[in-house]
Amino acid sequence: CLVGVPRESSAGERRVALVPKIVSALIGKGVDVVVESGAGLGALIPDDLYTAAGAKIGDPWSADVVVKVAPPSTDEISRISAGTRLIGFLNPRNADNRIAELEAAGIEGYAMEAIPRISRAQVMDALSSQANVSGYKAVLLAASESTRFFPMLTTAAGTVKPATVLVLGVGVAGLQALATAKRLGGRATGYDVRPEVADQVRSVGAQWLDLGIDAAGEGGYARELTEDERAKQQRALEEAIKGFDVVITTALVPGRPAPRLVTAAAVEGMKPGSVVVDLAGETGGNCELTEPGQTVVKHGVTICSPLNLPASMPEHGSELYSKNISALIELMLVDGALAPDFSDEVLAGACVTREEKGA
């Protein structure tokens, strides 16, 4: 089986789907790897580290399986031959994904987002590995935009109180944000509509904000709130947000626009110099005043909406993602050849073009 690693072409994408360490591990399992020249440069990995790991430098598009980070462009799809497998983020829940194009081209697509979130598949869970990067980086961004210290400081020139940080939406990114805010010395509080998260929040030393709403949905995700719940949440959050120096939002509902948690009035209620980092910009944002991809100042509050934060940490982002990708490839291998068994719920879940292919 030959695995191809292209150079990512989408703007700002610095990650690469396989790093040399994982390439040599795959080669040890009987897989051959071909890497496009320059594929690792965004993550500061030169070609010669790939060749030292046993890969060839060449055309990745004619391999048996092409592994990518960002969804493929139409041009990239045109370079992949029918019957080839493609693994990467494919945006299956996004209306403008290119899955129909993959189907039409006879490409068997595996979406990293569609891997079931069961214990056995944790090693392949790229949403989680990359959400950890986002949660961590969101806090660093907030700290650097803030006009205040995060830790409590006791100095000869006076004492500074610790920053108060509220994280709205405590999935993987939110939990990492809480832990990172704590490590920086901030006072962290977490809120989510899934009450089961309260213990996880407390386990990283943060406080749990209880608004009495339970909207746990399917598969460990949240459901959309009813009108009444939304109004109750909005009132309670508007009041709570006033007391925080930093608000980090990560709330998502699968397949739906991001819930609006921070209203314009809530921003207006914050002290000037406070910061909102909105990680939900790609689906419209959790803050009413968010401008996706921009940093804006409204009512004296800095509102940042960084897009694709994992790409801003390409070294560790790629390292973790590579492990997710190689674990999925290994699951598809039988005696060194690709032979995915679709009675396995992980492969059946991840493969997003199979129905059409079998039809």
Ligand code: NAD
């Ligand atoms: P996500 O990115 O889909 O959403 C982020 C958070 O936003 C979620 O915690 C969600 O409950 C919250 N949210 C949605 N609407 C909200 C609202 N109106 N107000 C406040 N918060 C709101 O979540 P995720 O990080 O992908 O995690 C989703 C689930 O998957 C979690 O239960 C997580 O523990 C689970 N998970 C399981 C595995 C595994 O077992 N393999 C791995 C990772 C995550």
